[in-house]
Amino acid sequence: DTEVTQTPKHLVMGMTNKKSLKCEQHMGHRAMYWYKQKAKKPPELMFVYSYEKLSINESVPSRFSPECPNSSLLNLHLHALQPEDSALYLCASTQNQARSTDTQYFGPGTRLTVL
Amino acid sequence: AQSVTQPDIHITVSEGASLELRCNYSYGATPYLFWYVQSPGQGLQLLLKYFSGDTLVQGIKGFEAEFKRSQSSFNLRKPSVHWSDAAEYFCAVGRYETSYDKVIFGPGTSLSVIP
Numbered sequence: 001d002t003e004v005t006q007t008p009k010h011l012v013m014g015m016t017n018k019k020s021l022k023c024e025q026h027m028g029h030r031a032m033y034w035y036k037q038k039a040k041k042p043p044e045l046m047f048v049y050s051y052e053k054l055s056i057n058e059s060v061p062s063r064f065s066p067e068c069p070n071s072s073l074l075n076l077h078l079h080a081l082q083p084e085d086s087a088l089y090l091c092a093s094t095q096n097q098a099r100s101t102d103t104q105y106f107g108p109g110t111r112l113t114v115l
Numbered sequence: 116a117q118s119v120t121q122p123d124i125h126i127t128v129s130e131g132a133s134l135e136l137r138c139n140y141s142y143g144a145t146p147y148l149f150w151y152v153q154s155p156g157q158g159l160q161l162l163l164k165y166f167s168g169d170t171l172v173q174g175i176k177g178f179e180a181e182f183k184r185s186q187s188s189f190n191l192r193k194p195s196v197h198w199s200d201a202a203e204y205f206c207a208v209g210r211y212e213t214s215y216d217k218v219i220f221g222p223g224t225s226l227s228v229i230p
Contacts, residue, residue: 004158042205042220043159056217090158101147101166101209104218106158 003027004107006091012113015081021110023074023091031055032074033104034066035090043090049074081114088112119208119221127227128196136191136224138206147209148189149218150180154202162204165189176200201228 004025013019023032031050035043048056049068063085065077074091088109094102118141128134140146147166151159163174170182180191189206206221 040223040225042223045217048217092158101216103161103164104159106160108156108158111156 004091004093004105006089006107006110008110009108010111010113012115013078013081014115015083017081018077018079020078021076021089021091021112023076023107024072025093025105026072027093027095027105028071029093029095029105030071031094031096031102032068033092033094034074034076035092037088037090037109039087047076078112083114086112086114119206119219121204121206121221121224123224124222125225125227127229129229130198131195134191134193134196134200134226136204136206136226138189138191138221139187140189140206140208141187142208142210148180148182149207149209150174150178150189150191151205151207151220152176152202153205153223159205162191196226196228198228198230201226
C-alpha cells in the first residue's frame, strides 16, 4: 500500500471558522509533510514532522497549526484564515526521517477556499 | 543561492511525438535531482531520481532523464508521448540547509498533448 489519503477533498470556510485537514498513511513512514500549492505554482513546504516531532516550520503563520497524533496521522488545524490562504494543501510522507534523498509520496490534496 | 529553473512554462506536443522537458539547477555540491508529475486535481508522483552513478536514469511510464554536470541540467525525455501524459511536470533538487534537508521544486512545465 503506497497510498497517502487526505480528507476532505474540498473545503470552503469563512474567515472566522475553525476547520481541520487530515492526512493518513499506512506505509510505516516516519516523516510527514504539509505543502501549500497555489494554482500554476510549485508546492511550497510548510511543516515537516519526523518521528512525530515537528522538525521544520517554514515560518508559517500561526493561523496554521499542525499536529501529529501518531506515526500514521497528520492534521492541519486552520483558524482565522485569509482569502489568500486559498490553495491546494498537499500531504506527503517519506520512509525515514526527513531526508531530501527519500522519495516523497503525496496525497491527492485538499482544495481549500476561504471566503 | 540554490535554485531550479524550468525554462518552458508550457509545451504542446502531438501524441506519438517525442518529448524533452528542460531543467537547470544551481547547486554547489552534487545535487539530488528529481522529476515529479502532477495530473489535474492530483498530488505529485515521482517519475525518477538521480543521486549518483549512471547519468542516464530510467523512470516509470517510459520516462528517462539525463544528468549533465557540465550544463547543470537534468532534462526529462520520452520517445513517444501518450495523451495520458498531459500533466504538470516539476523538476526538483534536494539540498541541505543549516540543519535539515529539503526538496526545492522548480516552477513546473505544463504539457498538453494533441490527439
